[in-house]
Amino acid sequence: MYFGVLAVGIIGAIIARFQPQGMARALFGTALAQGLVTAIALIAGLGLPWSPPAEIILLNGFFIALFSGSAWLFRRAARGQPERGDA
Template sequence: MTAFILLLPLLAMQFTDEVAWDLADFDVAGTLLFGSGLTYELIARKAGNIAYRAAIGVALTAALLLVWMNLAVGIIGNEENPANLMYFGVLAVGIIGALIARFRPHGMARALFAMALAQTLVAVMALIAGLGYPCSGPLELAVLNGFFVALFVGSAWLFRRAAKKMKNGDCA
């Protein structure tokens, strides 16, 4: 699957100069895609709960998109804007929270709510400080960050559902 997805930019490079990837871009993209897929398989395999698997899928997709967008074009300004490094703090909150929770659904819900809060704080700081302007206006920052907050909250909600189902002894 990773190889197929990486064929898309390779194909696009044949038709436009807008897509100009080098070997390092393909390496990073391949590592991100393969790593996300492998992580999903390892964690979701142990879960018999559909809500838990969906929550992991949403969380990993959100994290992958956050990293990919930051590396490709940046969210605050362009990809070279150091303010974008704050988003790696959002990911750190999630990773540390998941480890503390030992991937149990109730703790994972808290970790994802914390990620949503961290994402919101990054957006508020960027908006108040006028970071990224003129490349990223206030509306763009609010919409993009709101998208990620919604994904993190959605994942947290799915984890809460998974926790309730596990508490009730329901495996599906």
């Protein structure tokens, strides 16, 4: 499932052509995918008995925070750029 999260990020970055506004969307999508994987893992009971639910939430929450923080930074970078038509 975690390979799917990476695939969302990679495909999103390619579609966005690595432009800041598109990268922000791709990273928010990646954070959402990470959250869905977390929910699926908790509902299905994956990781038990080695990884309790709190560990799964904390570890995945860390990556969700990183993806969301990166998306926020890309969004700020996109606001600082002039429009393509402006010269």
